Amino acid sequence: MITYPYAKLNLGLFVTGKRPDGYHNIETVFIPLPTLCDILEIVPTPRQSENIRFTHSGLPMECDEGENLCIKAYELMSQRGELPKVVIHLHKQIPIGAGLGGGSADGAFTLSMLNTMASRPLSATDLHSIALNLGSDCPFFLMDIPCFATGRGEMLEPLSLNLKGLYVVVVNPGISISTGYAYSQVKPQTAPFDLRRIVTTPMEQWRNQVSNDFEKIVFLQHPEVERIKNDLYALGAIYAIMSGSGSTVFGLFDSKPDIKGLFSNMFAQVYPI
Known part of the structure; x- marks a missing residue:
């Protein structure tokens, strides 16, 4: 079985409070970006000795096994019912630690795929609960539609938001931002x-209202991230913002922009929405 865990983008992000459990409450709009995705394959292999074997290719993955959300997803699902022994292969294309939710998407898609293989498949509510144990934004990747998110990011309200026909330029300078540090x-x-x-x-009105509370923190530490945002506006973006806790910045355009010669030595791609 093969699926394509996709990136997410944040249209605005407000941090509204510190919770007793140590997390923060937020308000944000998540939108899926299916044209930027990883490739995830899960194959049942009953003859292997271990329950799960994980391999990967594509972009380097530096997390250890205990932080791998695909492996965590298998462990959590196996606590709820019998699962077959599997080989999981992940081809990584979404930049890591970049505010695009790539790891969360991989974990959530693993849950969904394993649920189809389980002896007793879980309800959507139970799957949502397990996804939240993987990460605050994991439940969004079970939705596949734009959502207004509150709480830790797990309370999701579907939105009727049509961005079809637009193009997005996604730029990641290769700077890994610690989410914990950003929240602190x-x-x-x-x-x-x-x-x-x-x-x-109208999107032209978003520039001065749809903001990201993490931008001031990241821009102060890494001025080059702010320059990317300014460069996107100079290129003609209708709207540009940093996604999540960074360091990826994206810009929305009404026609396909030419980024040749720009953003050298960075991950920079144009995608249709």
């Missing part, structure tokens, strides 16, 4: 705007 530096406050309402307004 941000000052939670009430969201200044209702993202659900703003994203229904």
Whole structure:
């Protein structure tokens, strides 16, 4: 079985409070970007000795086995019911530690695939609960539609948001941002705007309202990330913002831009939405 775990983009991100459990409450709009994806294959192999064997290719993966969300997904699912022994192969194409949710997507897609192989498949509610144990934004990748997210990012409200026909330029400078550090530096406050309402307004109005609380922190430490955002606007972006806790920045365009000669030595690609 082969699937294609896709990246996500954040249209705005407000950190609204610190929770008793140590996490933070946020408000954000998640949108899926299926044209930027990993390739995930899971094959039942009953004759192997171990329950799970994991291999990977593509972009380098530096996390150890205990941090691998595909392996964690198998372990969590196996606690709920019998699973076959499997080989999992992940071809990594989404930049890692970049604010694009690639690891979360891989974990969530692994859950979904394993659920089809389980002796007793779980309900959507139970699958959502396990996904949250993997990561705060993992439940989104079980939805596959734009969503307004609150809580840790797991409380999801589907949005009617049509961005078809637009192009997105995704630029990652290769700077890994620690999500924990970013949250430790941000000052939670009430969201200044209702993202659900703003994203229904003309996109030209988003620039001064649909913001990301992590930008000030990351831009201060890494001015080159802010320069990417400015360069995207100079290129003609209708709207540009850093995704998640960074360091990826993306810009939305109404026609396909030419980025040749720009963003050298960086991951920089143009995708249709």
